[in-house]
Amino acid sequence: MQKILILLTALSAYTPAFSQPADYPVPPQTQNRLFYIQRNLNKNTIIYDVNFDKNGNIRKDDPVDVYWIRYEEKGQRMELRAIERRFAFGEKCIPLKSNPEYYRLKIAATDKKELLLKQTAPFKAVVYMKINGKYSKLVHLYIFADTSKFWPDVKYIEIFGKDIKTGKPTYEKMIDP
Template sequence: MHSLEIMSATAFLLLFSLLFSPPKDAKSGIVFPVPSGVPNQLFYLQRDPNTNTVVYQLNVDRAGRLNEDEPVNAFWIRYDEHGERKELNFIQRKFAYGLTAEKLAADKFELKFAAYNKVRFFLLKSPADKAFHVYATIAGKQLQLERVYLRIEGGTFWVPNVKYIEFKGMNTATREPAVERVLP
C-alpha cells in the first residue's frame, strides 16, 4: 500500500480539453466514461487498466437525511461488464478504495481513503449551494472534487506502481475548473 500513498491561448485550450472532454489516458488510449444519473454523486475514481469506475455517493435515507455513521457510499460501475453496478468487495473497501469518515462538527466530516492518507478530504456543505461536496487542498488550492484518476504502470495486486494521482474539480477560490497532479 506504500506506493499508493501516494494562460496563453494554447494552455487554455489544453486545460479546456482536459476538463470538458471524456477523460482519456494518453498512454493506453483508453477513453473513460463519465458516470451520469447517479443521485447524490459526490465524485468518482478511475484508474488503469480498465474503465471500471468507483462512484462515491452521499449516503442519505429515503427522507434525504444524511447517514452520519456512514455518510459516503462507494460502489463500482463496471463499464467493462455492461455498466453493471456492484458493491466494493471486502478487500477493495478495507485496503484500496473504501473511505472512513470521522464527524468533526455538524455537517462536516473528514474522509480517509483506505490506501492513501497524504491528502485530507472533507465532506461538508457548500456555502454556495447548501449541498454536500467533497473538498481537498491540492498544491495550495482547495478543490471541490469531481474526479480522481490513478495512473498505474505495473506493480502487483497489493502494491501497484502508481505514477501519479490526478484530482479534477472546481477551484473554490476562483470558481473555475482545475486539475492538479500529485506524485505518490
C-alpha cells in the same frame, strides 16, 4: 552530446507522460454523487455517493456509499470486494468535533490529502480538498499504476476539481503518492 542524451533519457524515466484517456466514460451526475475514481487498468469506475436520511441530512451511521460501475461489462453496479474496501477504495467518514457540519473523509489507500465532506443544503453535499493550493470541490481522480506485480504500484494520481471561489477547473498531479 552523448552526456546530454543520457541525462535526458534518465530524466524521462522519472517523468511519466501518461494522462487519463479521453475515451473514458464520465459517470452520470446524480443528486448523491460526490466524486469518482478511474484507473489505467480499465474503464471500470469507483463511485463515491453520499447517503441521506429521509429529511435530506447526511446519514451519520452510513454517510458514504462506495461501489463500482463496471463499464467493461454491462455498466452494472457492483459492490467493492473486501480487499478493495480495506486496502484501496474503502472509506471512513469521521465527524469533526470542532465543526459538526464537516466530516473528515479518509480513503483506505492514502491519507496524504485531506478530504472534507460537507452538507451544503438538504439533499446536497460536496467533498472539498486543496488541489494545487486552491480549495476546490473534488470532481474525480485518475490513478495510474504499474500492475505488473501482485500489488499495484501507484505511479501518479491526477486530481480534478473546481475552485470554490471562481468555479474554474483545478488540477494537480501527485507523482509517487
